Amino acid sequence: MRGQTSGIHTIILRLEMEPNIAFIQIANAIHETGGEIVAVDTVSRSKIVSVRDITVSVPNTENEAELINGIGKVPGVKIMNISDRTFLMHIGGKLEVNSRVPIKNRDDLSHVYTPGVARVCMALHEDPAKAYSLTIKRNTVAVVTDGTAVLGLGDIGPIAAMPVMEGKAMLFKEMAGIDSFPICINTKDTEEIIKIVKSIAPVFGGINLEDISSPRCFEIEERLLRELDIPVFHDDQHGTAVVMLAGLINALKIVGKDMAEIKVVFSGIGAAGVACTKMLIEAGVKHIVGATRSAGILHRGENYDNPMFEWYSQHTNPDSITGSLSDAMNDADVFIGLSGPNVIDAEDLKKMARDPIVFAMANPIPEILPEVAEPFVRVMATGRSDYPNQLNNVLCFPGIFRGALDCQATKINEEMKLAAAYAIASIVGEDELNEQYIIPSVFNTRVVEIVRKKVIQAAMESGVARKIPHEFA
Numbered sequence: 001m002r003g004q005t006s007g008i009h010t011i012i013l014r015l016e017m018e019p020n021i022a023f024i025q026i027a028n029a030i031h032e033t034g035g036e037i038v039a040v041d042t043v044s045r046s047k048i049v050s051v052r053d054i055t056v057s058v059p060n061t062e063n064e065a066e067l068i069n070g071i072g073k074v075p076g077v078k079i080m081n082i083s084d085r086t087f088l089m090h091i092g093g094k095l096e097v098n099s100r101v102p103i104k105n106r107d108d109l110s111h112v113y114t115p116g117v118a119r120v121c122m123a124l125h126e127d128p129a130k131a132y133s134l135t136i137k138r139n140t141v142a143v144v145t146d147g148t149a150v151l152g153l154g155d156i157g158p159i160a161a162m163p164v165m166e167g168k169a170m171l172f173k174e175m176a177g178i179d180s181f182p183i184c185i186n187t188k189d190t191e192e193i194i195k196i197v198k199s200i201a202p203v204f205g206g207i208n209l210e211d212i213s214s215p216r217c218f219e220i221e222e223r224l225l226r227e228l229d230i231p232v233f234h235d236d237q238h239g240t241a242v243v244m245l246a247g248l249i250n251a252l253k254i255v256g257k258d259m260a261e262i263k264v265v266f267s268g269i270g271a272a273g274v275a276c277t278k279m280l281i282e283a284g285v286k287h288i289v290g291a292t293r294s295a296g297i298l299h300r301g302e303n304y305d306n307p308m309f310e311w312y313s314q315h316t317n318p319d320s321i322t323g324s325l326s327d328a329m330n331d332a333d334v335f336i337g338l339s340g341p342n343v344i345d346a347e348d349l350k351k352m353a354r355d356p357i358v359f360a361m362a363n364p365i366p367e368i369l370p371e372v373a374e375p376f377v378r379v380m381a382t383g384r385s386d387y388p389n390q391l392n393n394v395l396c397f398p399g400i401f402r403g404a405l406d407c408q409a410t411k412i413n414e415e416m417k418l419a420a421a422y423a424i425a426s427i428v429g430e431d432e433l434n435e436q437y438i439i440p441s442v443f444n445t446r447v448v449e450i451v452r453k454k455v456i457q458a459a460m461e462s463g464v465a466r467k468i469p470h471e472f473a
């Protein structure tokens, strides 16, 4: 069984072993504590001692402690070092900045820097639009957070948010060739965040807002959208909504149900939950019910302090049902979780209508683990990479920004988001579609290109493209 703590967790144990030790003793000690040997490398070997690196995947941190304890008890084996592969990959950070033009001599220097650079500065002073051809603006996106809703970890602050933001920047680069940089801001004040983002905007071709908690994230995005002329995209809202819709389009084909007929239950009415709800309403879903831990099912009969709960209660739950999340699950066709770990159980799934679809998308621990849910559901998806059907906004943000940057869109509008959702769904062919494959892999190299094309088309048709890429001319 895969662990709840953080998905695949790999450690490398450096062991010093006396020559008479049978490796099977070590393998047994690992196996007994739930570990799985991934690789064995011999570092050195002599008549007295041999040193080996054993790479082991462990289900969770408790098993790791047990495993180390177990190996420590094998006679003639000494643990020399334990390294955690995840941490090793973070040493020194995950990003660096490279220059695109070599500086080999004085002449190069005088072109890329002073005095030559001054002429370029003046050209930009006369015509700021040239920033798209003469600076990094054309291909650079800021990944902006205040660290208040980092994955499902909550308000862990801007420093602790950095590994996620560096990760997002890596994904922009690896998947779509977009340069991006983490901007982790040390304030939670809405006005201050808006002011900072507006101040840094000249450098960037787009702003990807990330892991900013609700309801502040809605105002921050709305204001920036109005006040900036470059795309501003809150990934946790719209990237998630695009990918969720893509998954649902395909899951509904499997169960033979229609958007207009289904009943959808949401857990978690935050940034992602609200945006996904809006997207489903746009896609024609009529029957949506949302529930939160504190307020239960949101309904018209109640007044809520949270403005988004108020909006939600007015725009969903047409039958004004009341009760808990568990009550909402009665006869639901689809459950969408964008909240926290283990909020539903098998009993809740048993109450659902035929062929339940469950998207338990909370990271890193879903609302219900697939191994618990699978006996009771037809289609199961999570946000994680270690289960089938990964519904994660990484399928959207690289391609949607690639498209927006390539046509110098002033914004990423609803038309572009819907186009991205249908583009992602279309990658899974009718002959390939099945319960375990409703959404393309994040490593499917066609995703970015297809999303890019459809997004550019939608931008052109909806009048927000400032440039027509040559293949569309």
Ligand SMILES: NC(=O)C1=CN([C@@H]2O[C@H](COP(=O)(O)OP(=O)(O)OC[C@H]3O[C@@H](n4cnc5c(N)ncnc54)[C@H](O)[C@@H]3O)[C@@H](O)[C@H]2O)C=CC1
Residues within 6 Å of the ligand: 149, 150, 151, 152, 153, 211, 212, 213, 214, 235, 236, 237, 240, 267, 268, 269, 270, 271, 272, 273, 292, 293, 337, 338, 339, 340, 341, 343, 361, 362, 363, 364, 382, 383, 384, 391, 392, 393, 394
């Ligand atoms: N798979 C994906 O691509 C994505 C997944 N997510 C996940 O969705 C969740 C929510 O993210 P955001 O909407 O950005 O955060 P948010 O802070 O805006 O909203 C969180 C919502 O979930 C509720 N919640 C939090 N912990 C809960 C718990 N233990 N039990 C029940 N309800 C709980 C909160 O009350 C709030 O309504 C996170 O776990 C996040 O990792 C978010 C974006 C993308």
Ligand SMILES: CC(=O)C(=O)O
Residues within 6 Å of the ligand: 150, 151, 152, 211, 235, 236, 362, 363, 383, 392, 393, 394
């Ligand atoms: C995937 C993502 O953006 C999140 O869980 O916050």
Ligand SMILES: [Mg+2]
Residues within 6 Å of the ligand: 151, 210, 211, 235, 236
């Ligand atoms: Mg996020």
